[in-house]
Amino acid sequence: VDSVDEDCDYLFKAVLIGDSGVGKSNLLSRFSKGEFRLDSKPTIGVEFAYRNIKVGDRLVKAQIWDTAGQERFRAITSSYYRGALGSILVYDITRRKSFENVEKWLRELREYGNSDMVIVLVGNKLDLSHSREVTEEEGRNFAEAEGICFMETSALENVNVDRLFLDMISKIHEITS
Numbered sequence: 001v002d003s004v005d006e007d008c009d010y011l012f013k014a015v016l017i018g019d020s021g022v023g024k025s026n027l028l029s030r031f032s033k034g035e036f037r038l039d040s041k042p043t044i045g046v047e048f049a050y051r052n053i054k055v056g057d058r059l060v061k062a063q064i065w066d067t068a069g070q071e072r073f074r075a076i077t078s079s080y081y082r083g084a085l086g087s088i089l090v091y092d093i094t095r096r097k098s099f100e101n102v103e104k105w106l107r108e109l110r111e112y113g114n115s116d117m118v119i120v121l122v123g124n125k126l127d128l129s130h131s132r133e134v135t136e137e138e139g140r141n142f143a144e145a146e147g148i149c150f151m152e153t154s155a156l157e158n159v160n161v162d163r164l165f166l167d168m169i170s171k172i173h174e175i176t177s
């Protein structure tokens with residue numbers, strides 16, 4: 001849909017991080033292509049996807065990076081974070097362990113990332129709330145204590161996915177303009 005030479009006022013990078021299996025790749029494909037995959041394989045990942053978004057009267061091109069499964073081996077390198085203005089840190093609301101690991105991801109983000117990076121904590125798989133292991137309040141309180149944004153999403157049912165990316169993008173725009 002997007003062409004490289006299309007006129008845009010801003011180009012910025014954002015990254016997806018979080019444990020393997022939490023739904024990062026599906027959040028991105030839902031946002032960038034409107035697609036969801038039940039059988040997505042952790043080892044097959046895109047490097048990044050683009051989407052152009054109108055913010056006010058400006059055209060912003062968001063380049064969103066996804067891991068190619070290297071998070072399983074804790075092998076994400078500093079170059080992944082380099083230059084990123086936004087970060088979406090995802091856990092799975094049905095897997096407590098993925099929430100506990102958020103602290104570790106946040107530490108890595110703060111070590112390698114920009115100090116003024118916009119960070120959104122995301123509890124994904126909201127459609128599976130019957131087997132929830134992390135309450136919404138826990139997620140929200142943690143985010144508040146860390147001074148970052150928070151949202152629960154479902155890539156499967158397309159709940160809050162656009163809002164997540166658009167909120168992050170307009171926050172980045174506020175900071176950079």
Ligand code: GDP
Pocket residue numbers: 018019020021022023024025026027037038039040041042124125126127128153154155156157
């Ligand atoms: P990643 O390893 O973080 O990139 O996670 P994936 O996007 O590959 O998703 C891992 C698994 O969770 C796949 O089987 C997806 O179909 C599933 N999944 C991802 N998002 C959701 C969601 O919102 N709801 C449900 N029920 N399953 C999801």
Ligand code: MG
Pocket residue numbers: 024025026042045066067068069
């Ligand atoms: Mg993935």
